Amino acid sequence: MVENSFPAGFLWGGAVAAHQLEGAWQAGGKGVSVADVMTAGENGVPREITKGVVAGKNYPNHDAIDFYGHYKEDIALFAEMGFKCFRTSIAWTRIFPNGDEAEPNEAGLKFYDDLFAECHKYGIEPVVTLAHFEMPWHLVEKYHGFGNRKTIDFFVRFATTCFKRYRNQVKYWMTFNEIDNQAAFNNDFSMATNSGLLLDNDSDNEAEMYQAAHYEVVASALAVKEGKRINPDFMIGTMINYTPAYPASSAPADVLMAQRVNQRRFWFSDVQVWGEYPREVETYIQRRGFRPDITEEDRIVLKEGTVDYVGFSYYQSMTVSAKKGDVDQITDPMDIVVENPYLESSDWDWPIDPIGLRYGLNDLTDRYHLPLFIVENGLGAVDQVEANGEIHDPYRIDYLRKHLEEVRKAVTLDGVDLMGYTPWGCIDLVSAGTGQMSKRYGFIYVDKDDDGNGSLARSRKDSFYWYQKVIKTNGADL
Numbered sequence: 495m496v497e498n499s500f501p502a503g504f505l506w507g508g509a510v511a512a513h514q515l516e517g518a519w520q521a522g523g524k525g526v527s528v529a530d531v532m533t534a535g536e537n538g539v540p541r542e543i544t545k546g547v548v549a550g551k552n553y554p555n556h557d558a559i560d561f562y563g564h565y566k567e568d569i570a571l572f573a574e575m576g577f578k579c580f581r582t583s584i585a586w587t588r589i590f591p592n593g594d595e596a597e598p599n600e601a602g603l604k605f606y607d608d609l610f611a612e613c614h615k616y617g618i619e620p621v622v623t624l625a626h627f628e629m630p631w632h633l634v635e636k637y638h639g640f641g642n643r644k645t646i647d648f649f650v651r652f653a654t655t656c657f658k659r660y661r662n663q664v665k666y667w668m669t670f671n672e673i674d675n676q677a678a679f680n681n682d683f684s685m686a687t688n689s690g691l692l693l694d695n696d697s698d699n700e701a702e703m704y705q706a707a708h709y710e711v712v713a714s715a716l717a718v719k720e721g722k723r724i725n726p727d728f729m730i731g732t733m734i735n736y737t738p739a740y741p742a743s744s745a746p747a748d749v750l751m752a753q754r755v756n757q758r759r760f761w762f763s764d765v766q767v768w769g770e771y772p773r774e775v776e777t778y779i780q781r782r783g784f785r786p787d788i789t790e791e792d793r794i795v796l797k798e799g800t801v802d803y804v805g806f807s808y809y810q811s812m813t814v815s816a817k818k819g820d821v822d823q824i825t826d827p828m829d830i831v832v833e834n835p836y837l838e839s840s841d842w843d844w845p846i847d848p849i850g851l852r853y854g855l856n857d858l859t860d861r862y863h864l865p866l867f868i869v870e871n872g873l874g875a876v877d878q879v880e881a882n883g884e885i886h887d888p889y890r891i892d893y894l895r896k897h898l899e900e901v902r903k904a905v906t907l908d909g910v911d912l913m914g915y916t917p918w919g920c921i922d923l924v925s926a927g928t929g930q931m932s933k934r935y936g937f938i939y940v941d942k943d944d945d946g947n948g949s950l951a952r953s954r955k956d957s958f959y960w961y962q963k964v965i966k967t968n969g970a971d972l
């Protein structure tokens with residue numbers, strides 16, 4: 495019934511972020527980023543964000559999997575799988591080590607020249623995120639991150655520097671990774687990684703979030719405007735963590751609650767796509783008396799710097815119940831989340847919901863009328879290496895296959911305009927949320943454990959050959 499019709503030129507690939515795999519945290523003059531001051535946690539144990547790098551602590555991102563030293567070998571493996579694109583980020587601190595310098599760091603720029611050249615050698619199109627949880631630590635400490643309007647200029651300088659330097663190497667860009675994570679404003683990790691905000695018990699996290707996020711959407715819009723001037727062919731997208739809220743039941747109060755939670759999560763991309771704030775959130779900000787600094791000039795910039803496509807990660811849906819709160823009083827959407835009895839969960843307790851991806855592709859198409867790009871999707875799992883060196887990961891293949899079947903239906907039966915698919919962590923890397931190596935997503939295994947031991951040797955998992963076949967048949971053989 496379902497014919498294969500992934501479009502010709504569909505961007506099959508994989509996704510990573512600089513801080514989670516490059517390592518080499520001080521090489522070539524790189525500065526300290528917010529990811530460099532996060533210790534290792536585990537499932538249920540949050541990563542500690544220390545005040546600078548403290549001797550004796552375990553900071554897994556410092557060395558990660560040393561992609562910095564292994565990128566040629568790794569890109570050759572991506573090419574062997576048949577990648578058409580590779581999504582990575584540019585570590586802000588390689589280009590502006592402190593963030594507030596007037597001039598960029600040439601050694602950092604050079605690294606990405608070489609990296610992108612290596613991709614093009616195999617016909618692999620780079621897809622680049624500018625800010626993927628990697629703000630210079632100096633901007634956090636000295637300026638309060640995106641709590642300060644000045645940080646807009648620092649980001650735009652960074653973005654413009656990259657756009658100019660790589661104008662002929664990179665066509666696909668995203669400004670801020672998962673800009674909507676901070677909708678969960680009581681999560682210290684999200685506030686630090688999205689906005690460079692370190693909050694304590696005295697902070698009004700919600701008010702701070704609306705202010706910082708406003709400066710980010712303005713910074714993003716200014717970057718889009720500059721980027722289009724530098725190369726009108728650039729495609730510059732938003733990037734959200736698409737986690738739809740489902741109602742716990744068909745009770746109208748639950749349905750209304752789910753709509754409310756979605757409004758509070760989608761406003762970031764609403765602004766980036768529509769160029770204006772959605773009514774509910776604008777009204778809510780007034781109602782709460784937050785009075786963020788939003789100028790008339792900002793509103794013009796937002797209108798002028800709208801995005802070309804919607805990039806998103808998809809791992810899970812969430813389910814909310816009106817029994818857990820009053821729709822007119824809720825602040826933190828996480829307060830009203832309940833378990834979904836229809837879904838199983840991963841070893842890290844993330845609900846697994848392939849149909850949610852088809853739902854999402856339709857939902858985002860209806861909302862935004864733009865091309866979509868699935869820039870993350872995948873299963874974090876423990877892998878075991880057999881005595882003969884093989885790694886059998888049928889659970890990963892099963893997860894990805896089920897999701898791709900739904901993607902194929904969305905493209906074939908529902909007419910969704912989808913640019914590409916880049917599963918997360920195509921090579922094992924440091925988990926963002928937990929700092930673990932043992933939470934693995936890769937098609938390529940990397941010999942390194944949670945304590946930092948291992949040879950860093952790369953090997954192909956069973957899923958490597960499966961994904962190679964998927965790409966080769968353009969999604970016909972899942």
Ligand code: P53
Pocket residue numbers: 511514671672735807809870874918924925926927928933
């Ligand atoms: P990890 C939370 C929820 C959903 C996506 O996550 C998230 C996070 C933050 O952990 O982040 C994205 O590594 C993010 C990646 C991250 C990936 O999902 O915690 O863009 O940096 O690695 C997976 O399992």
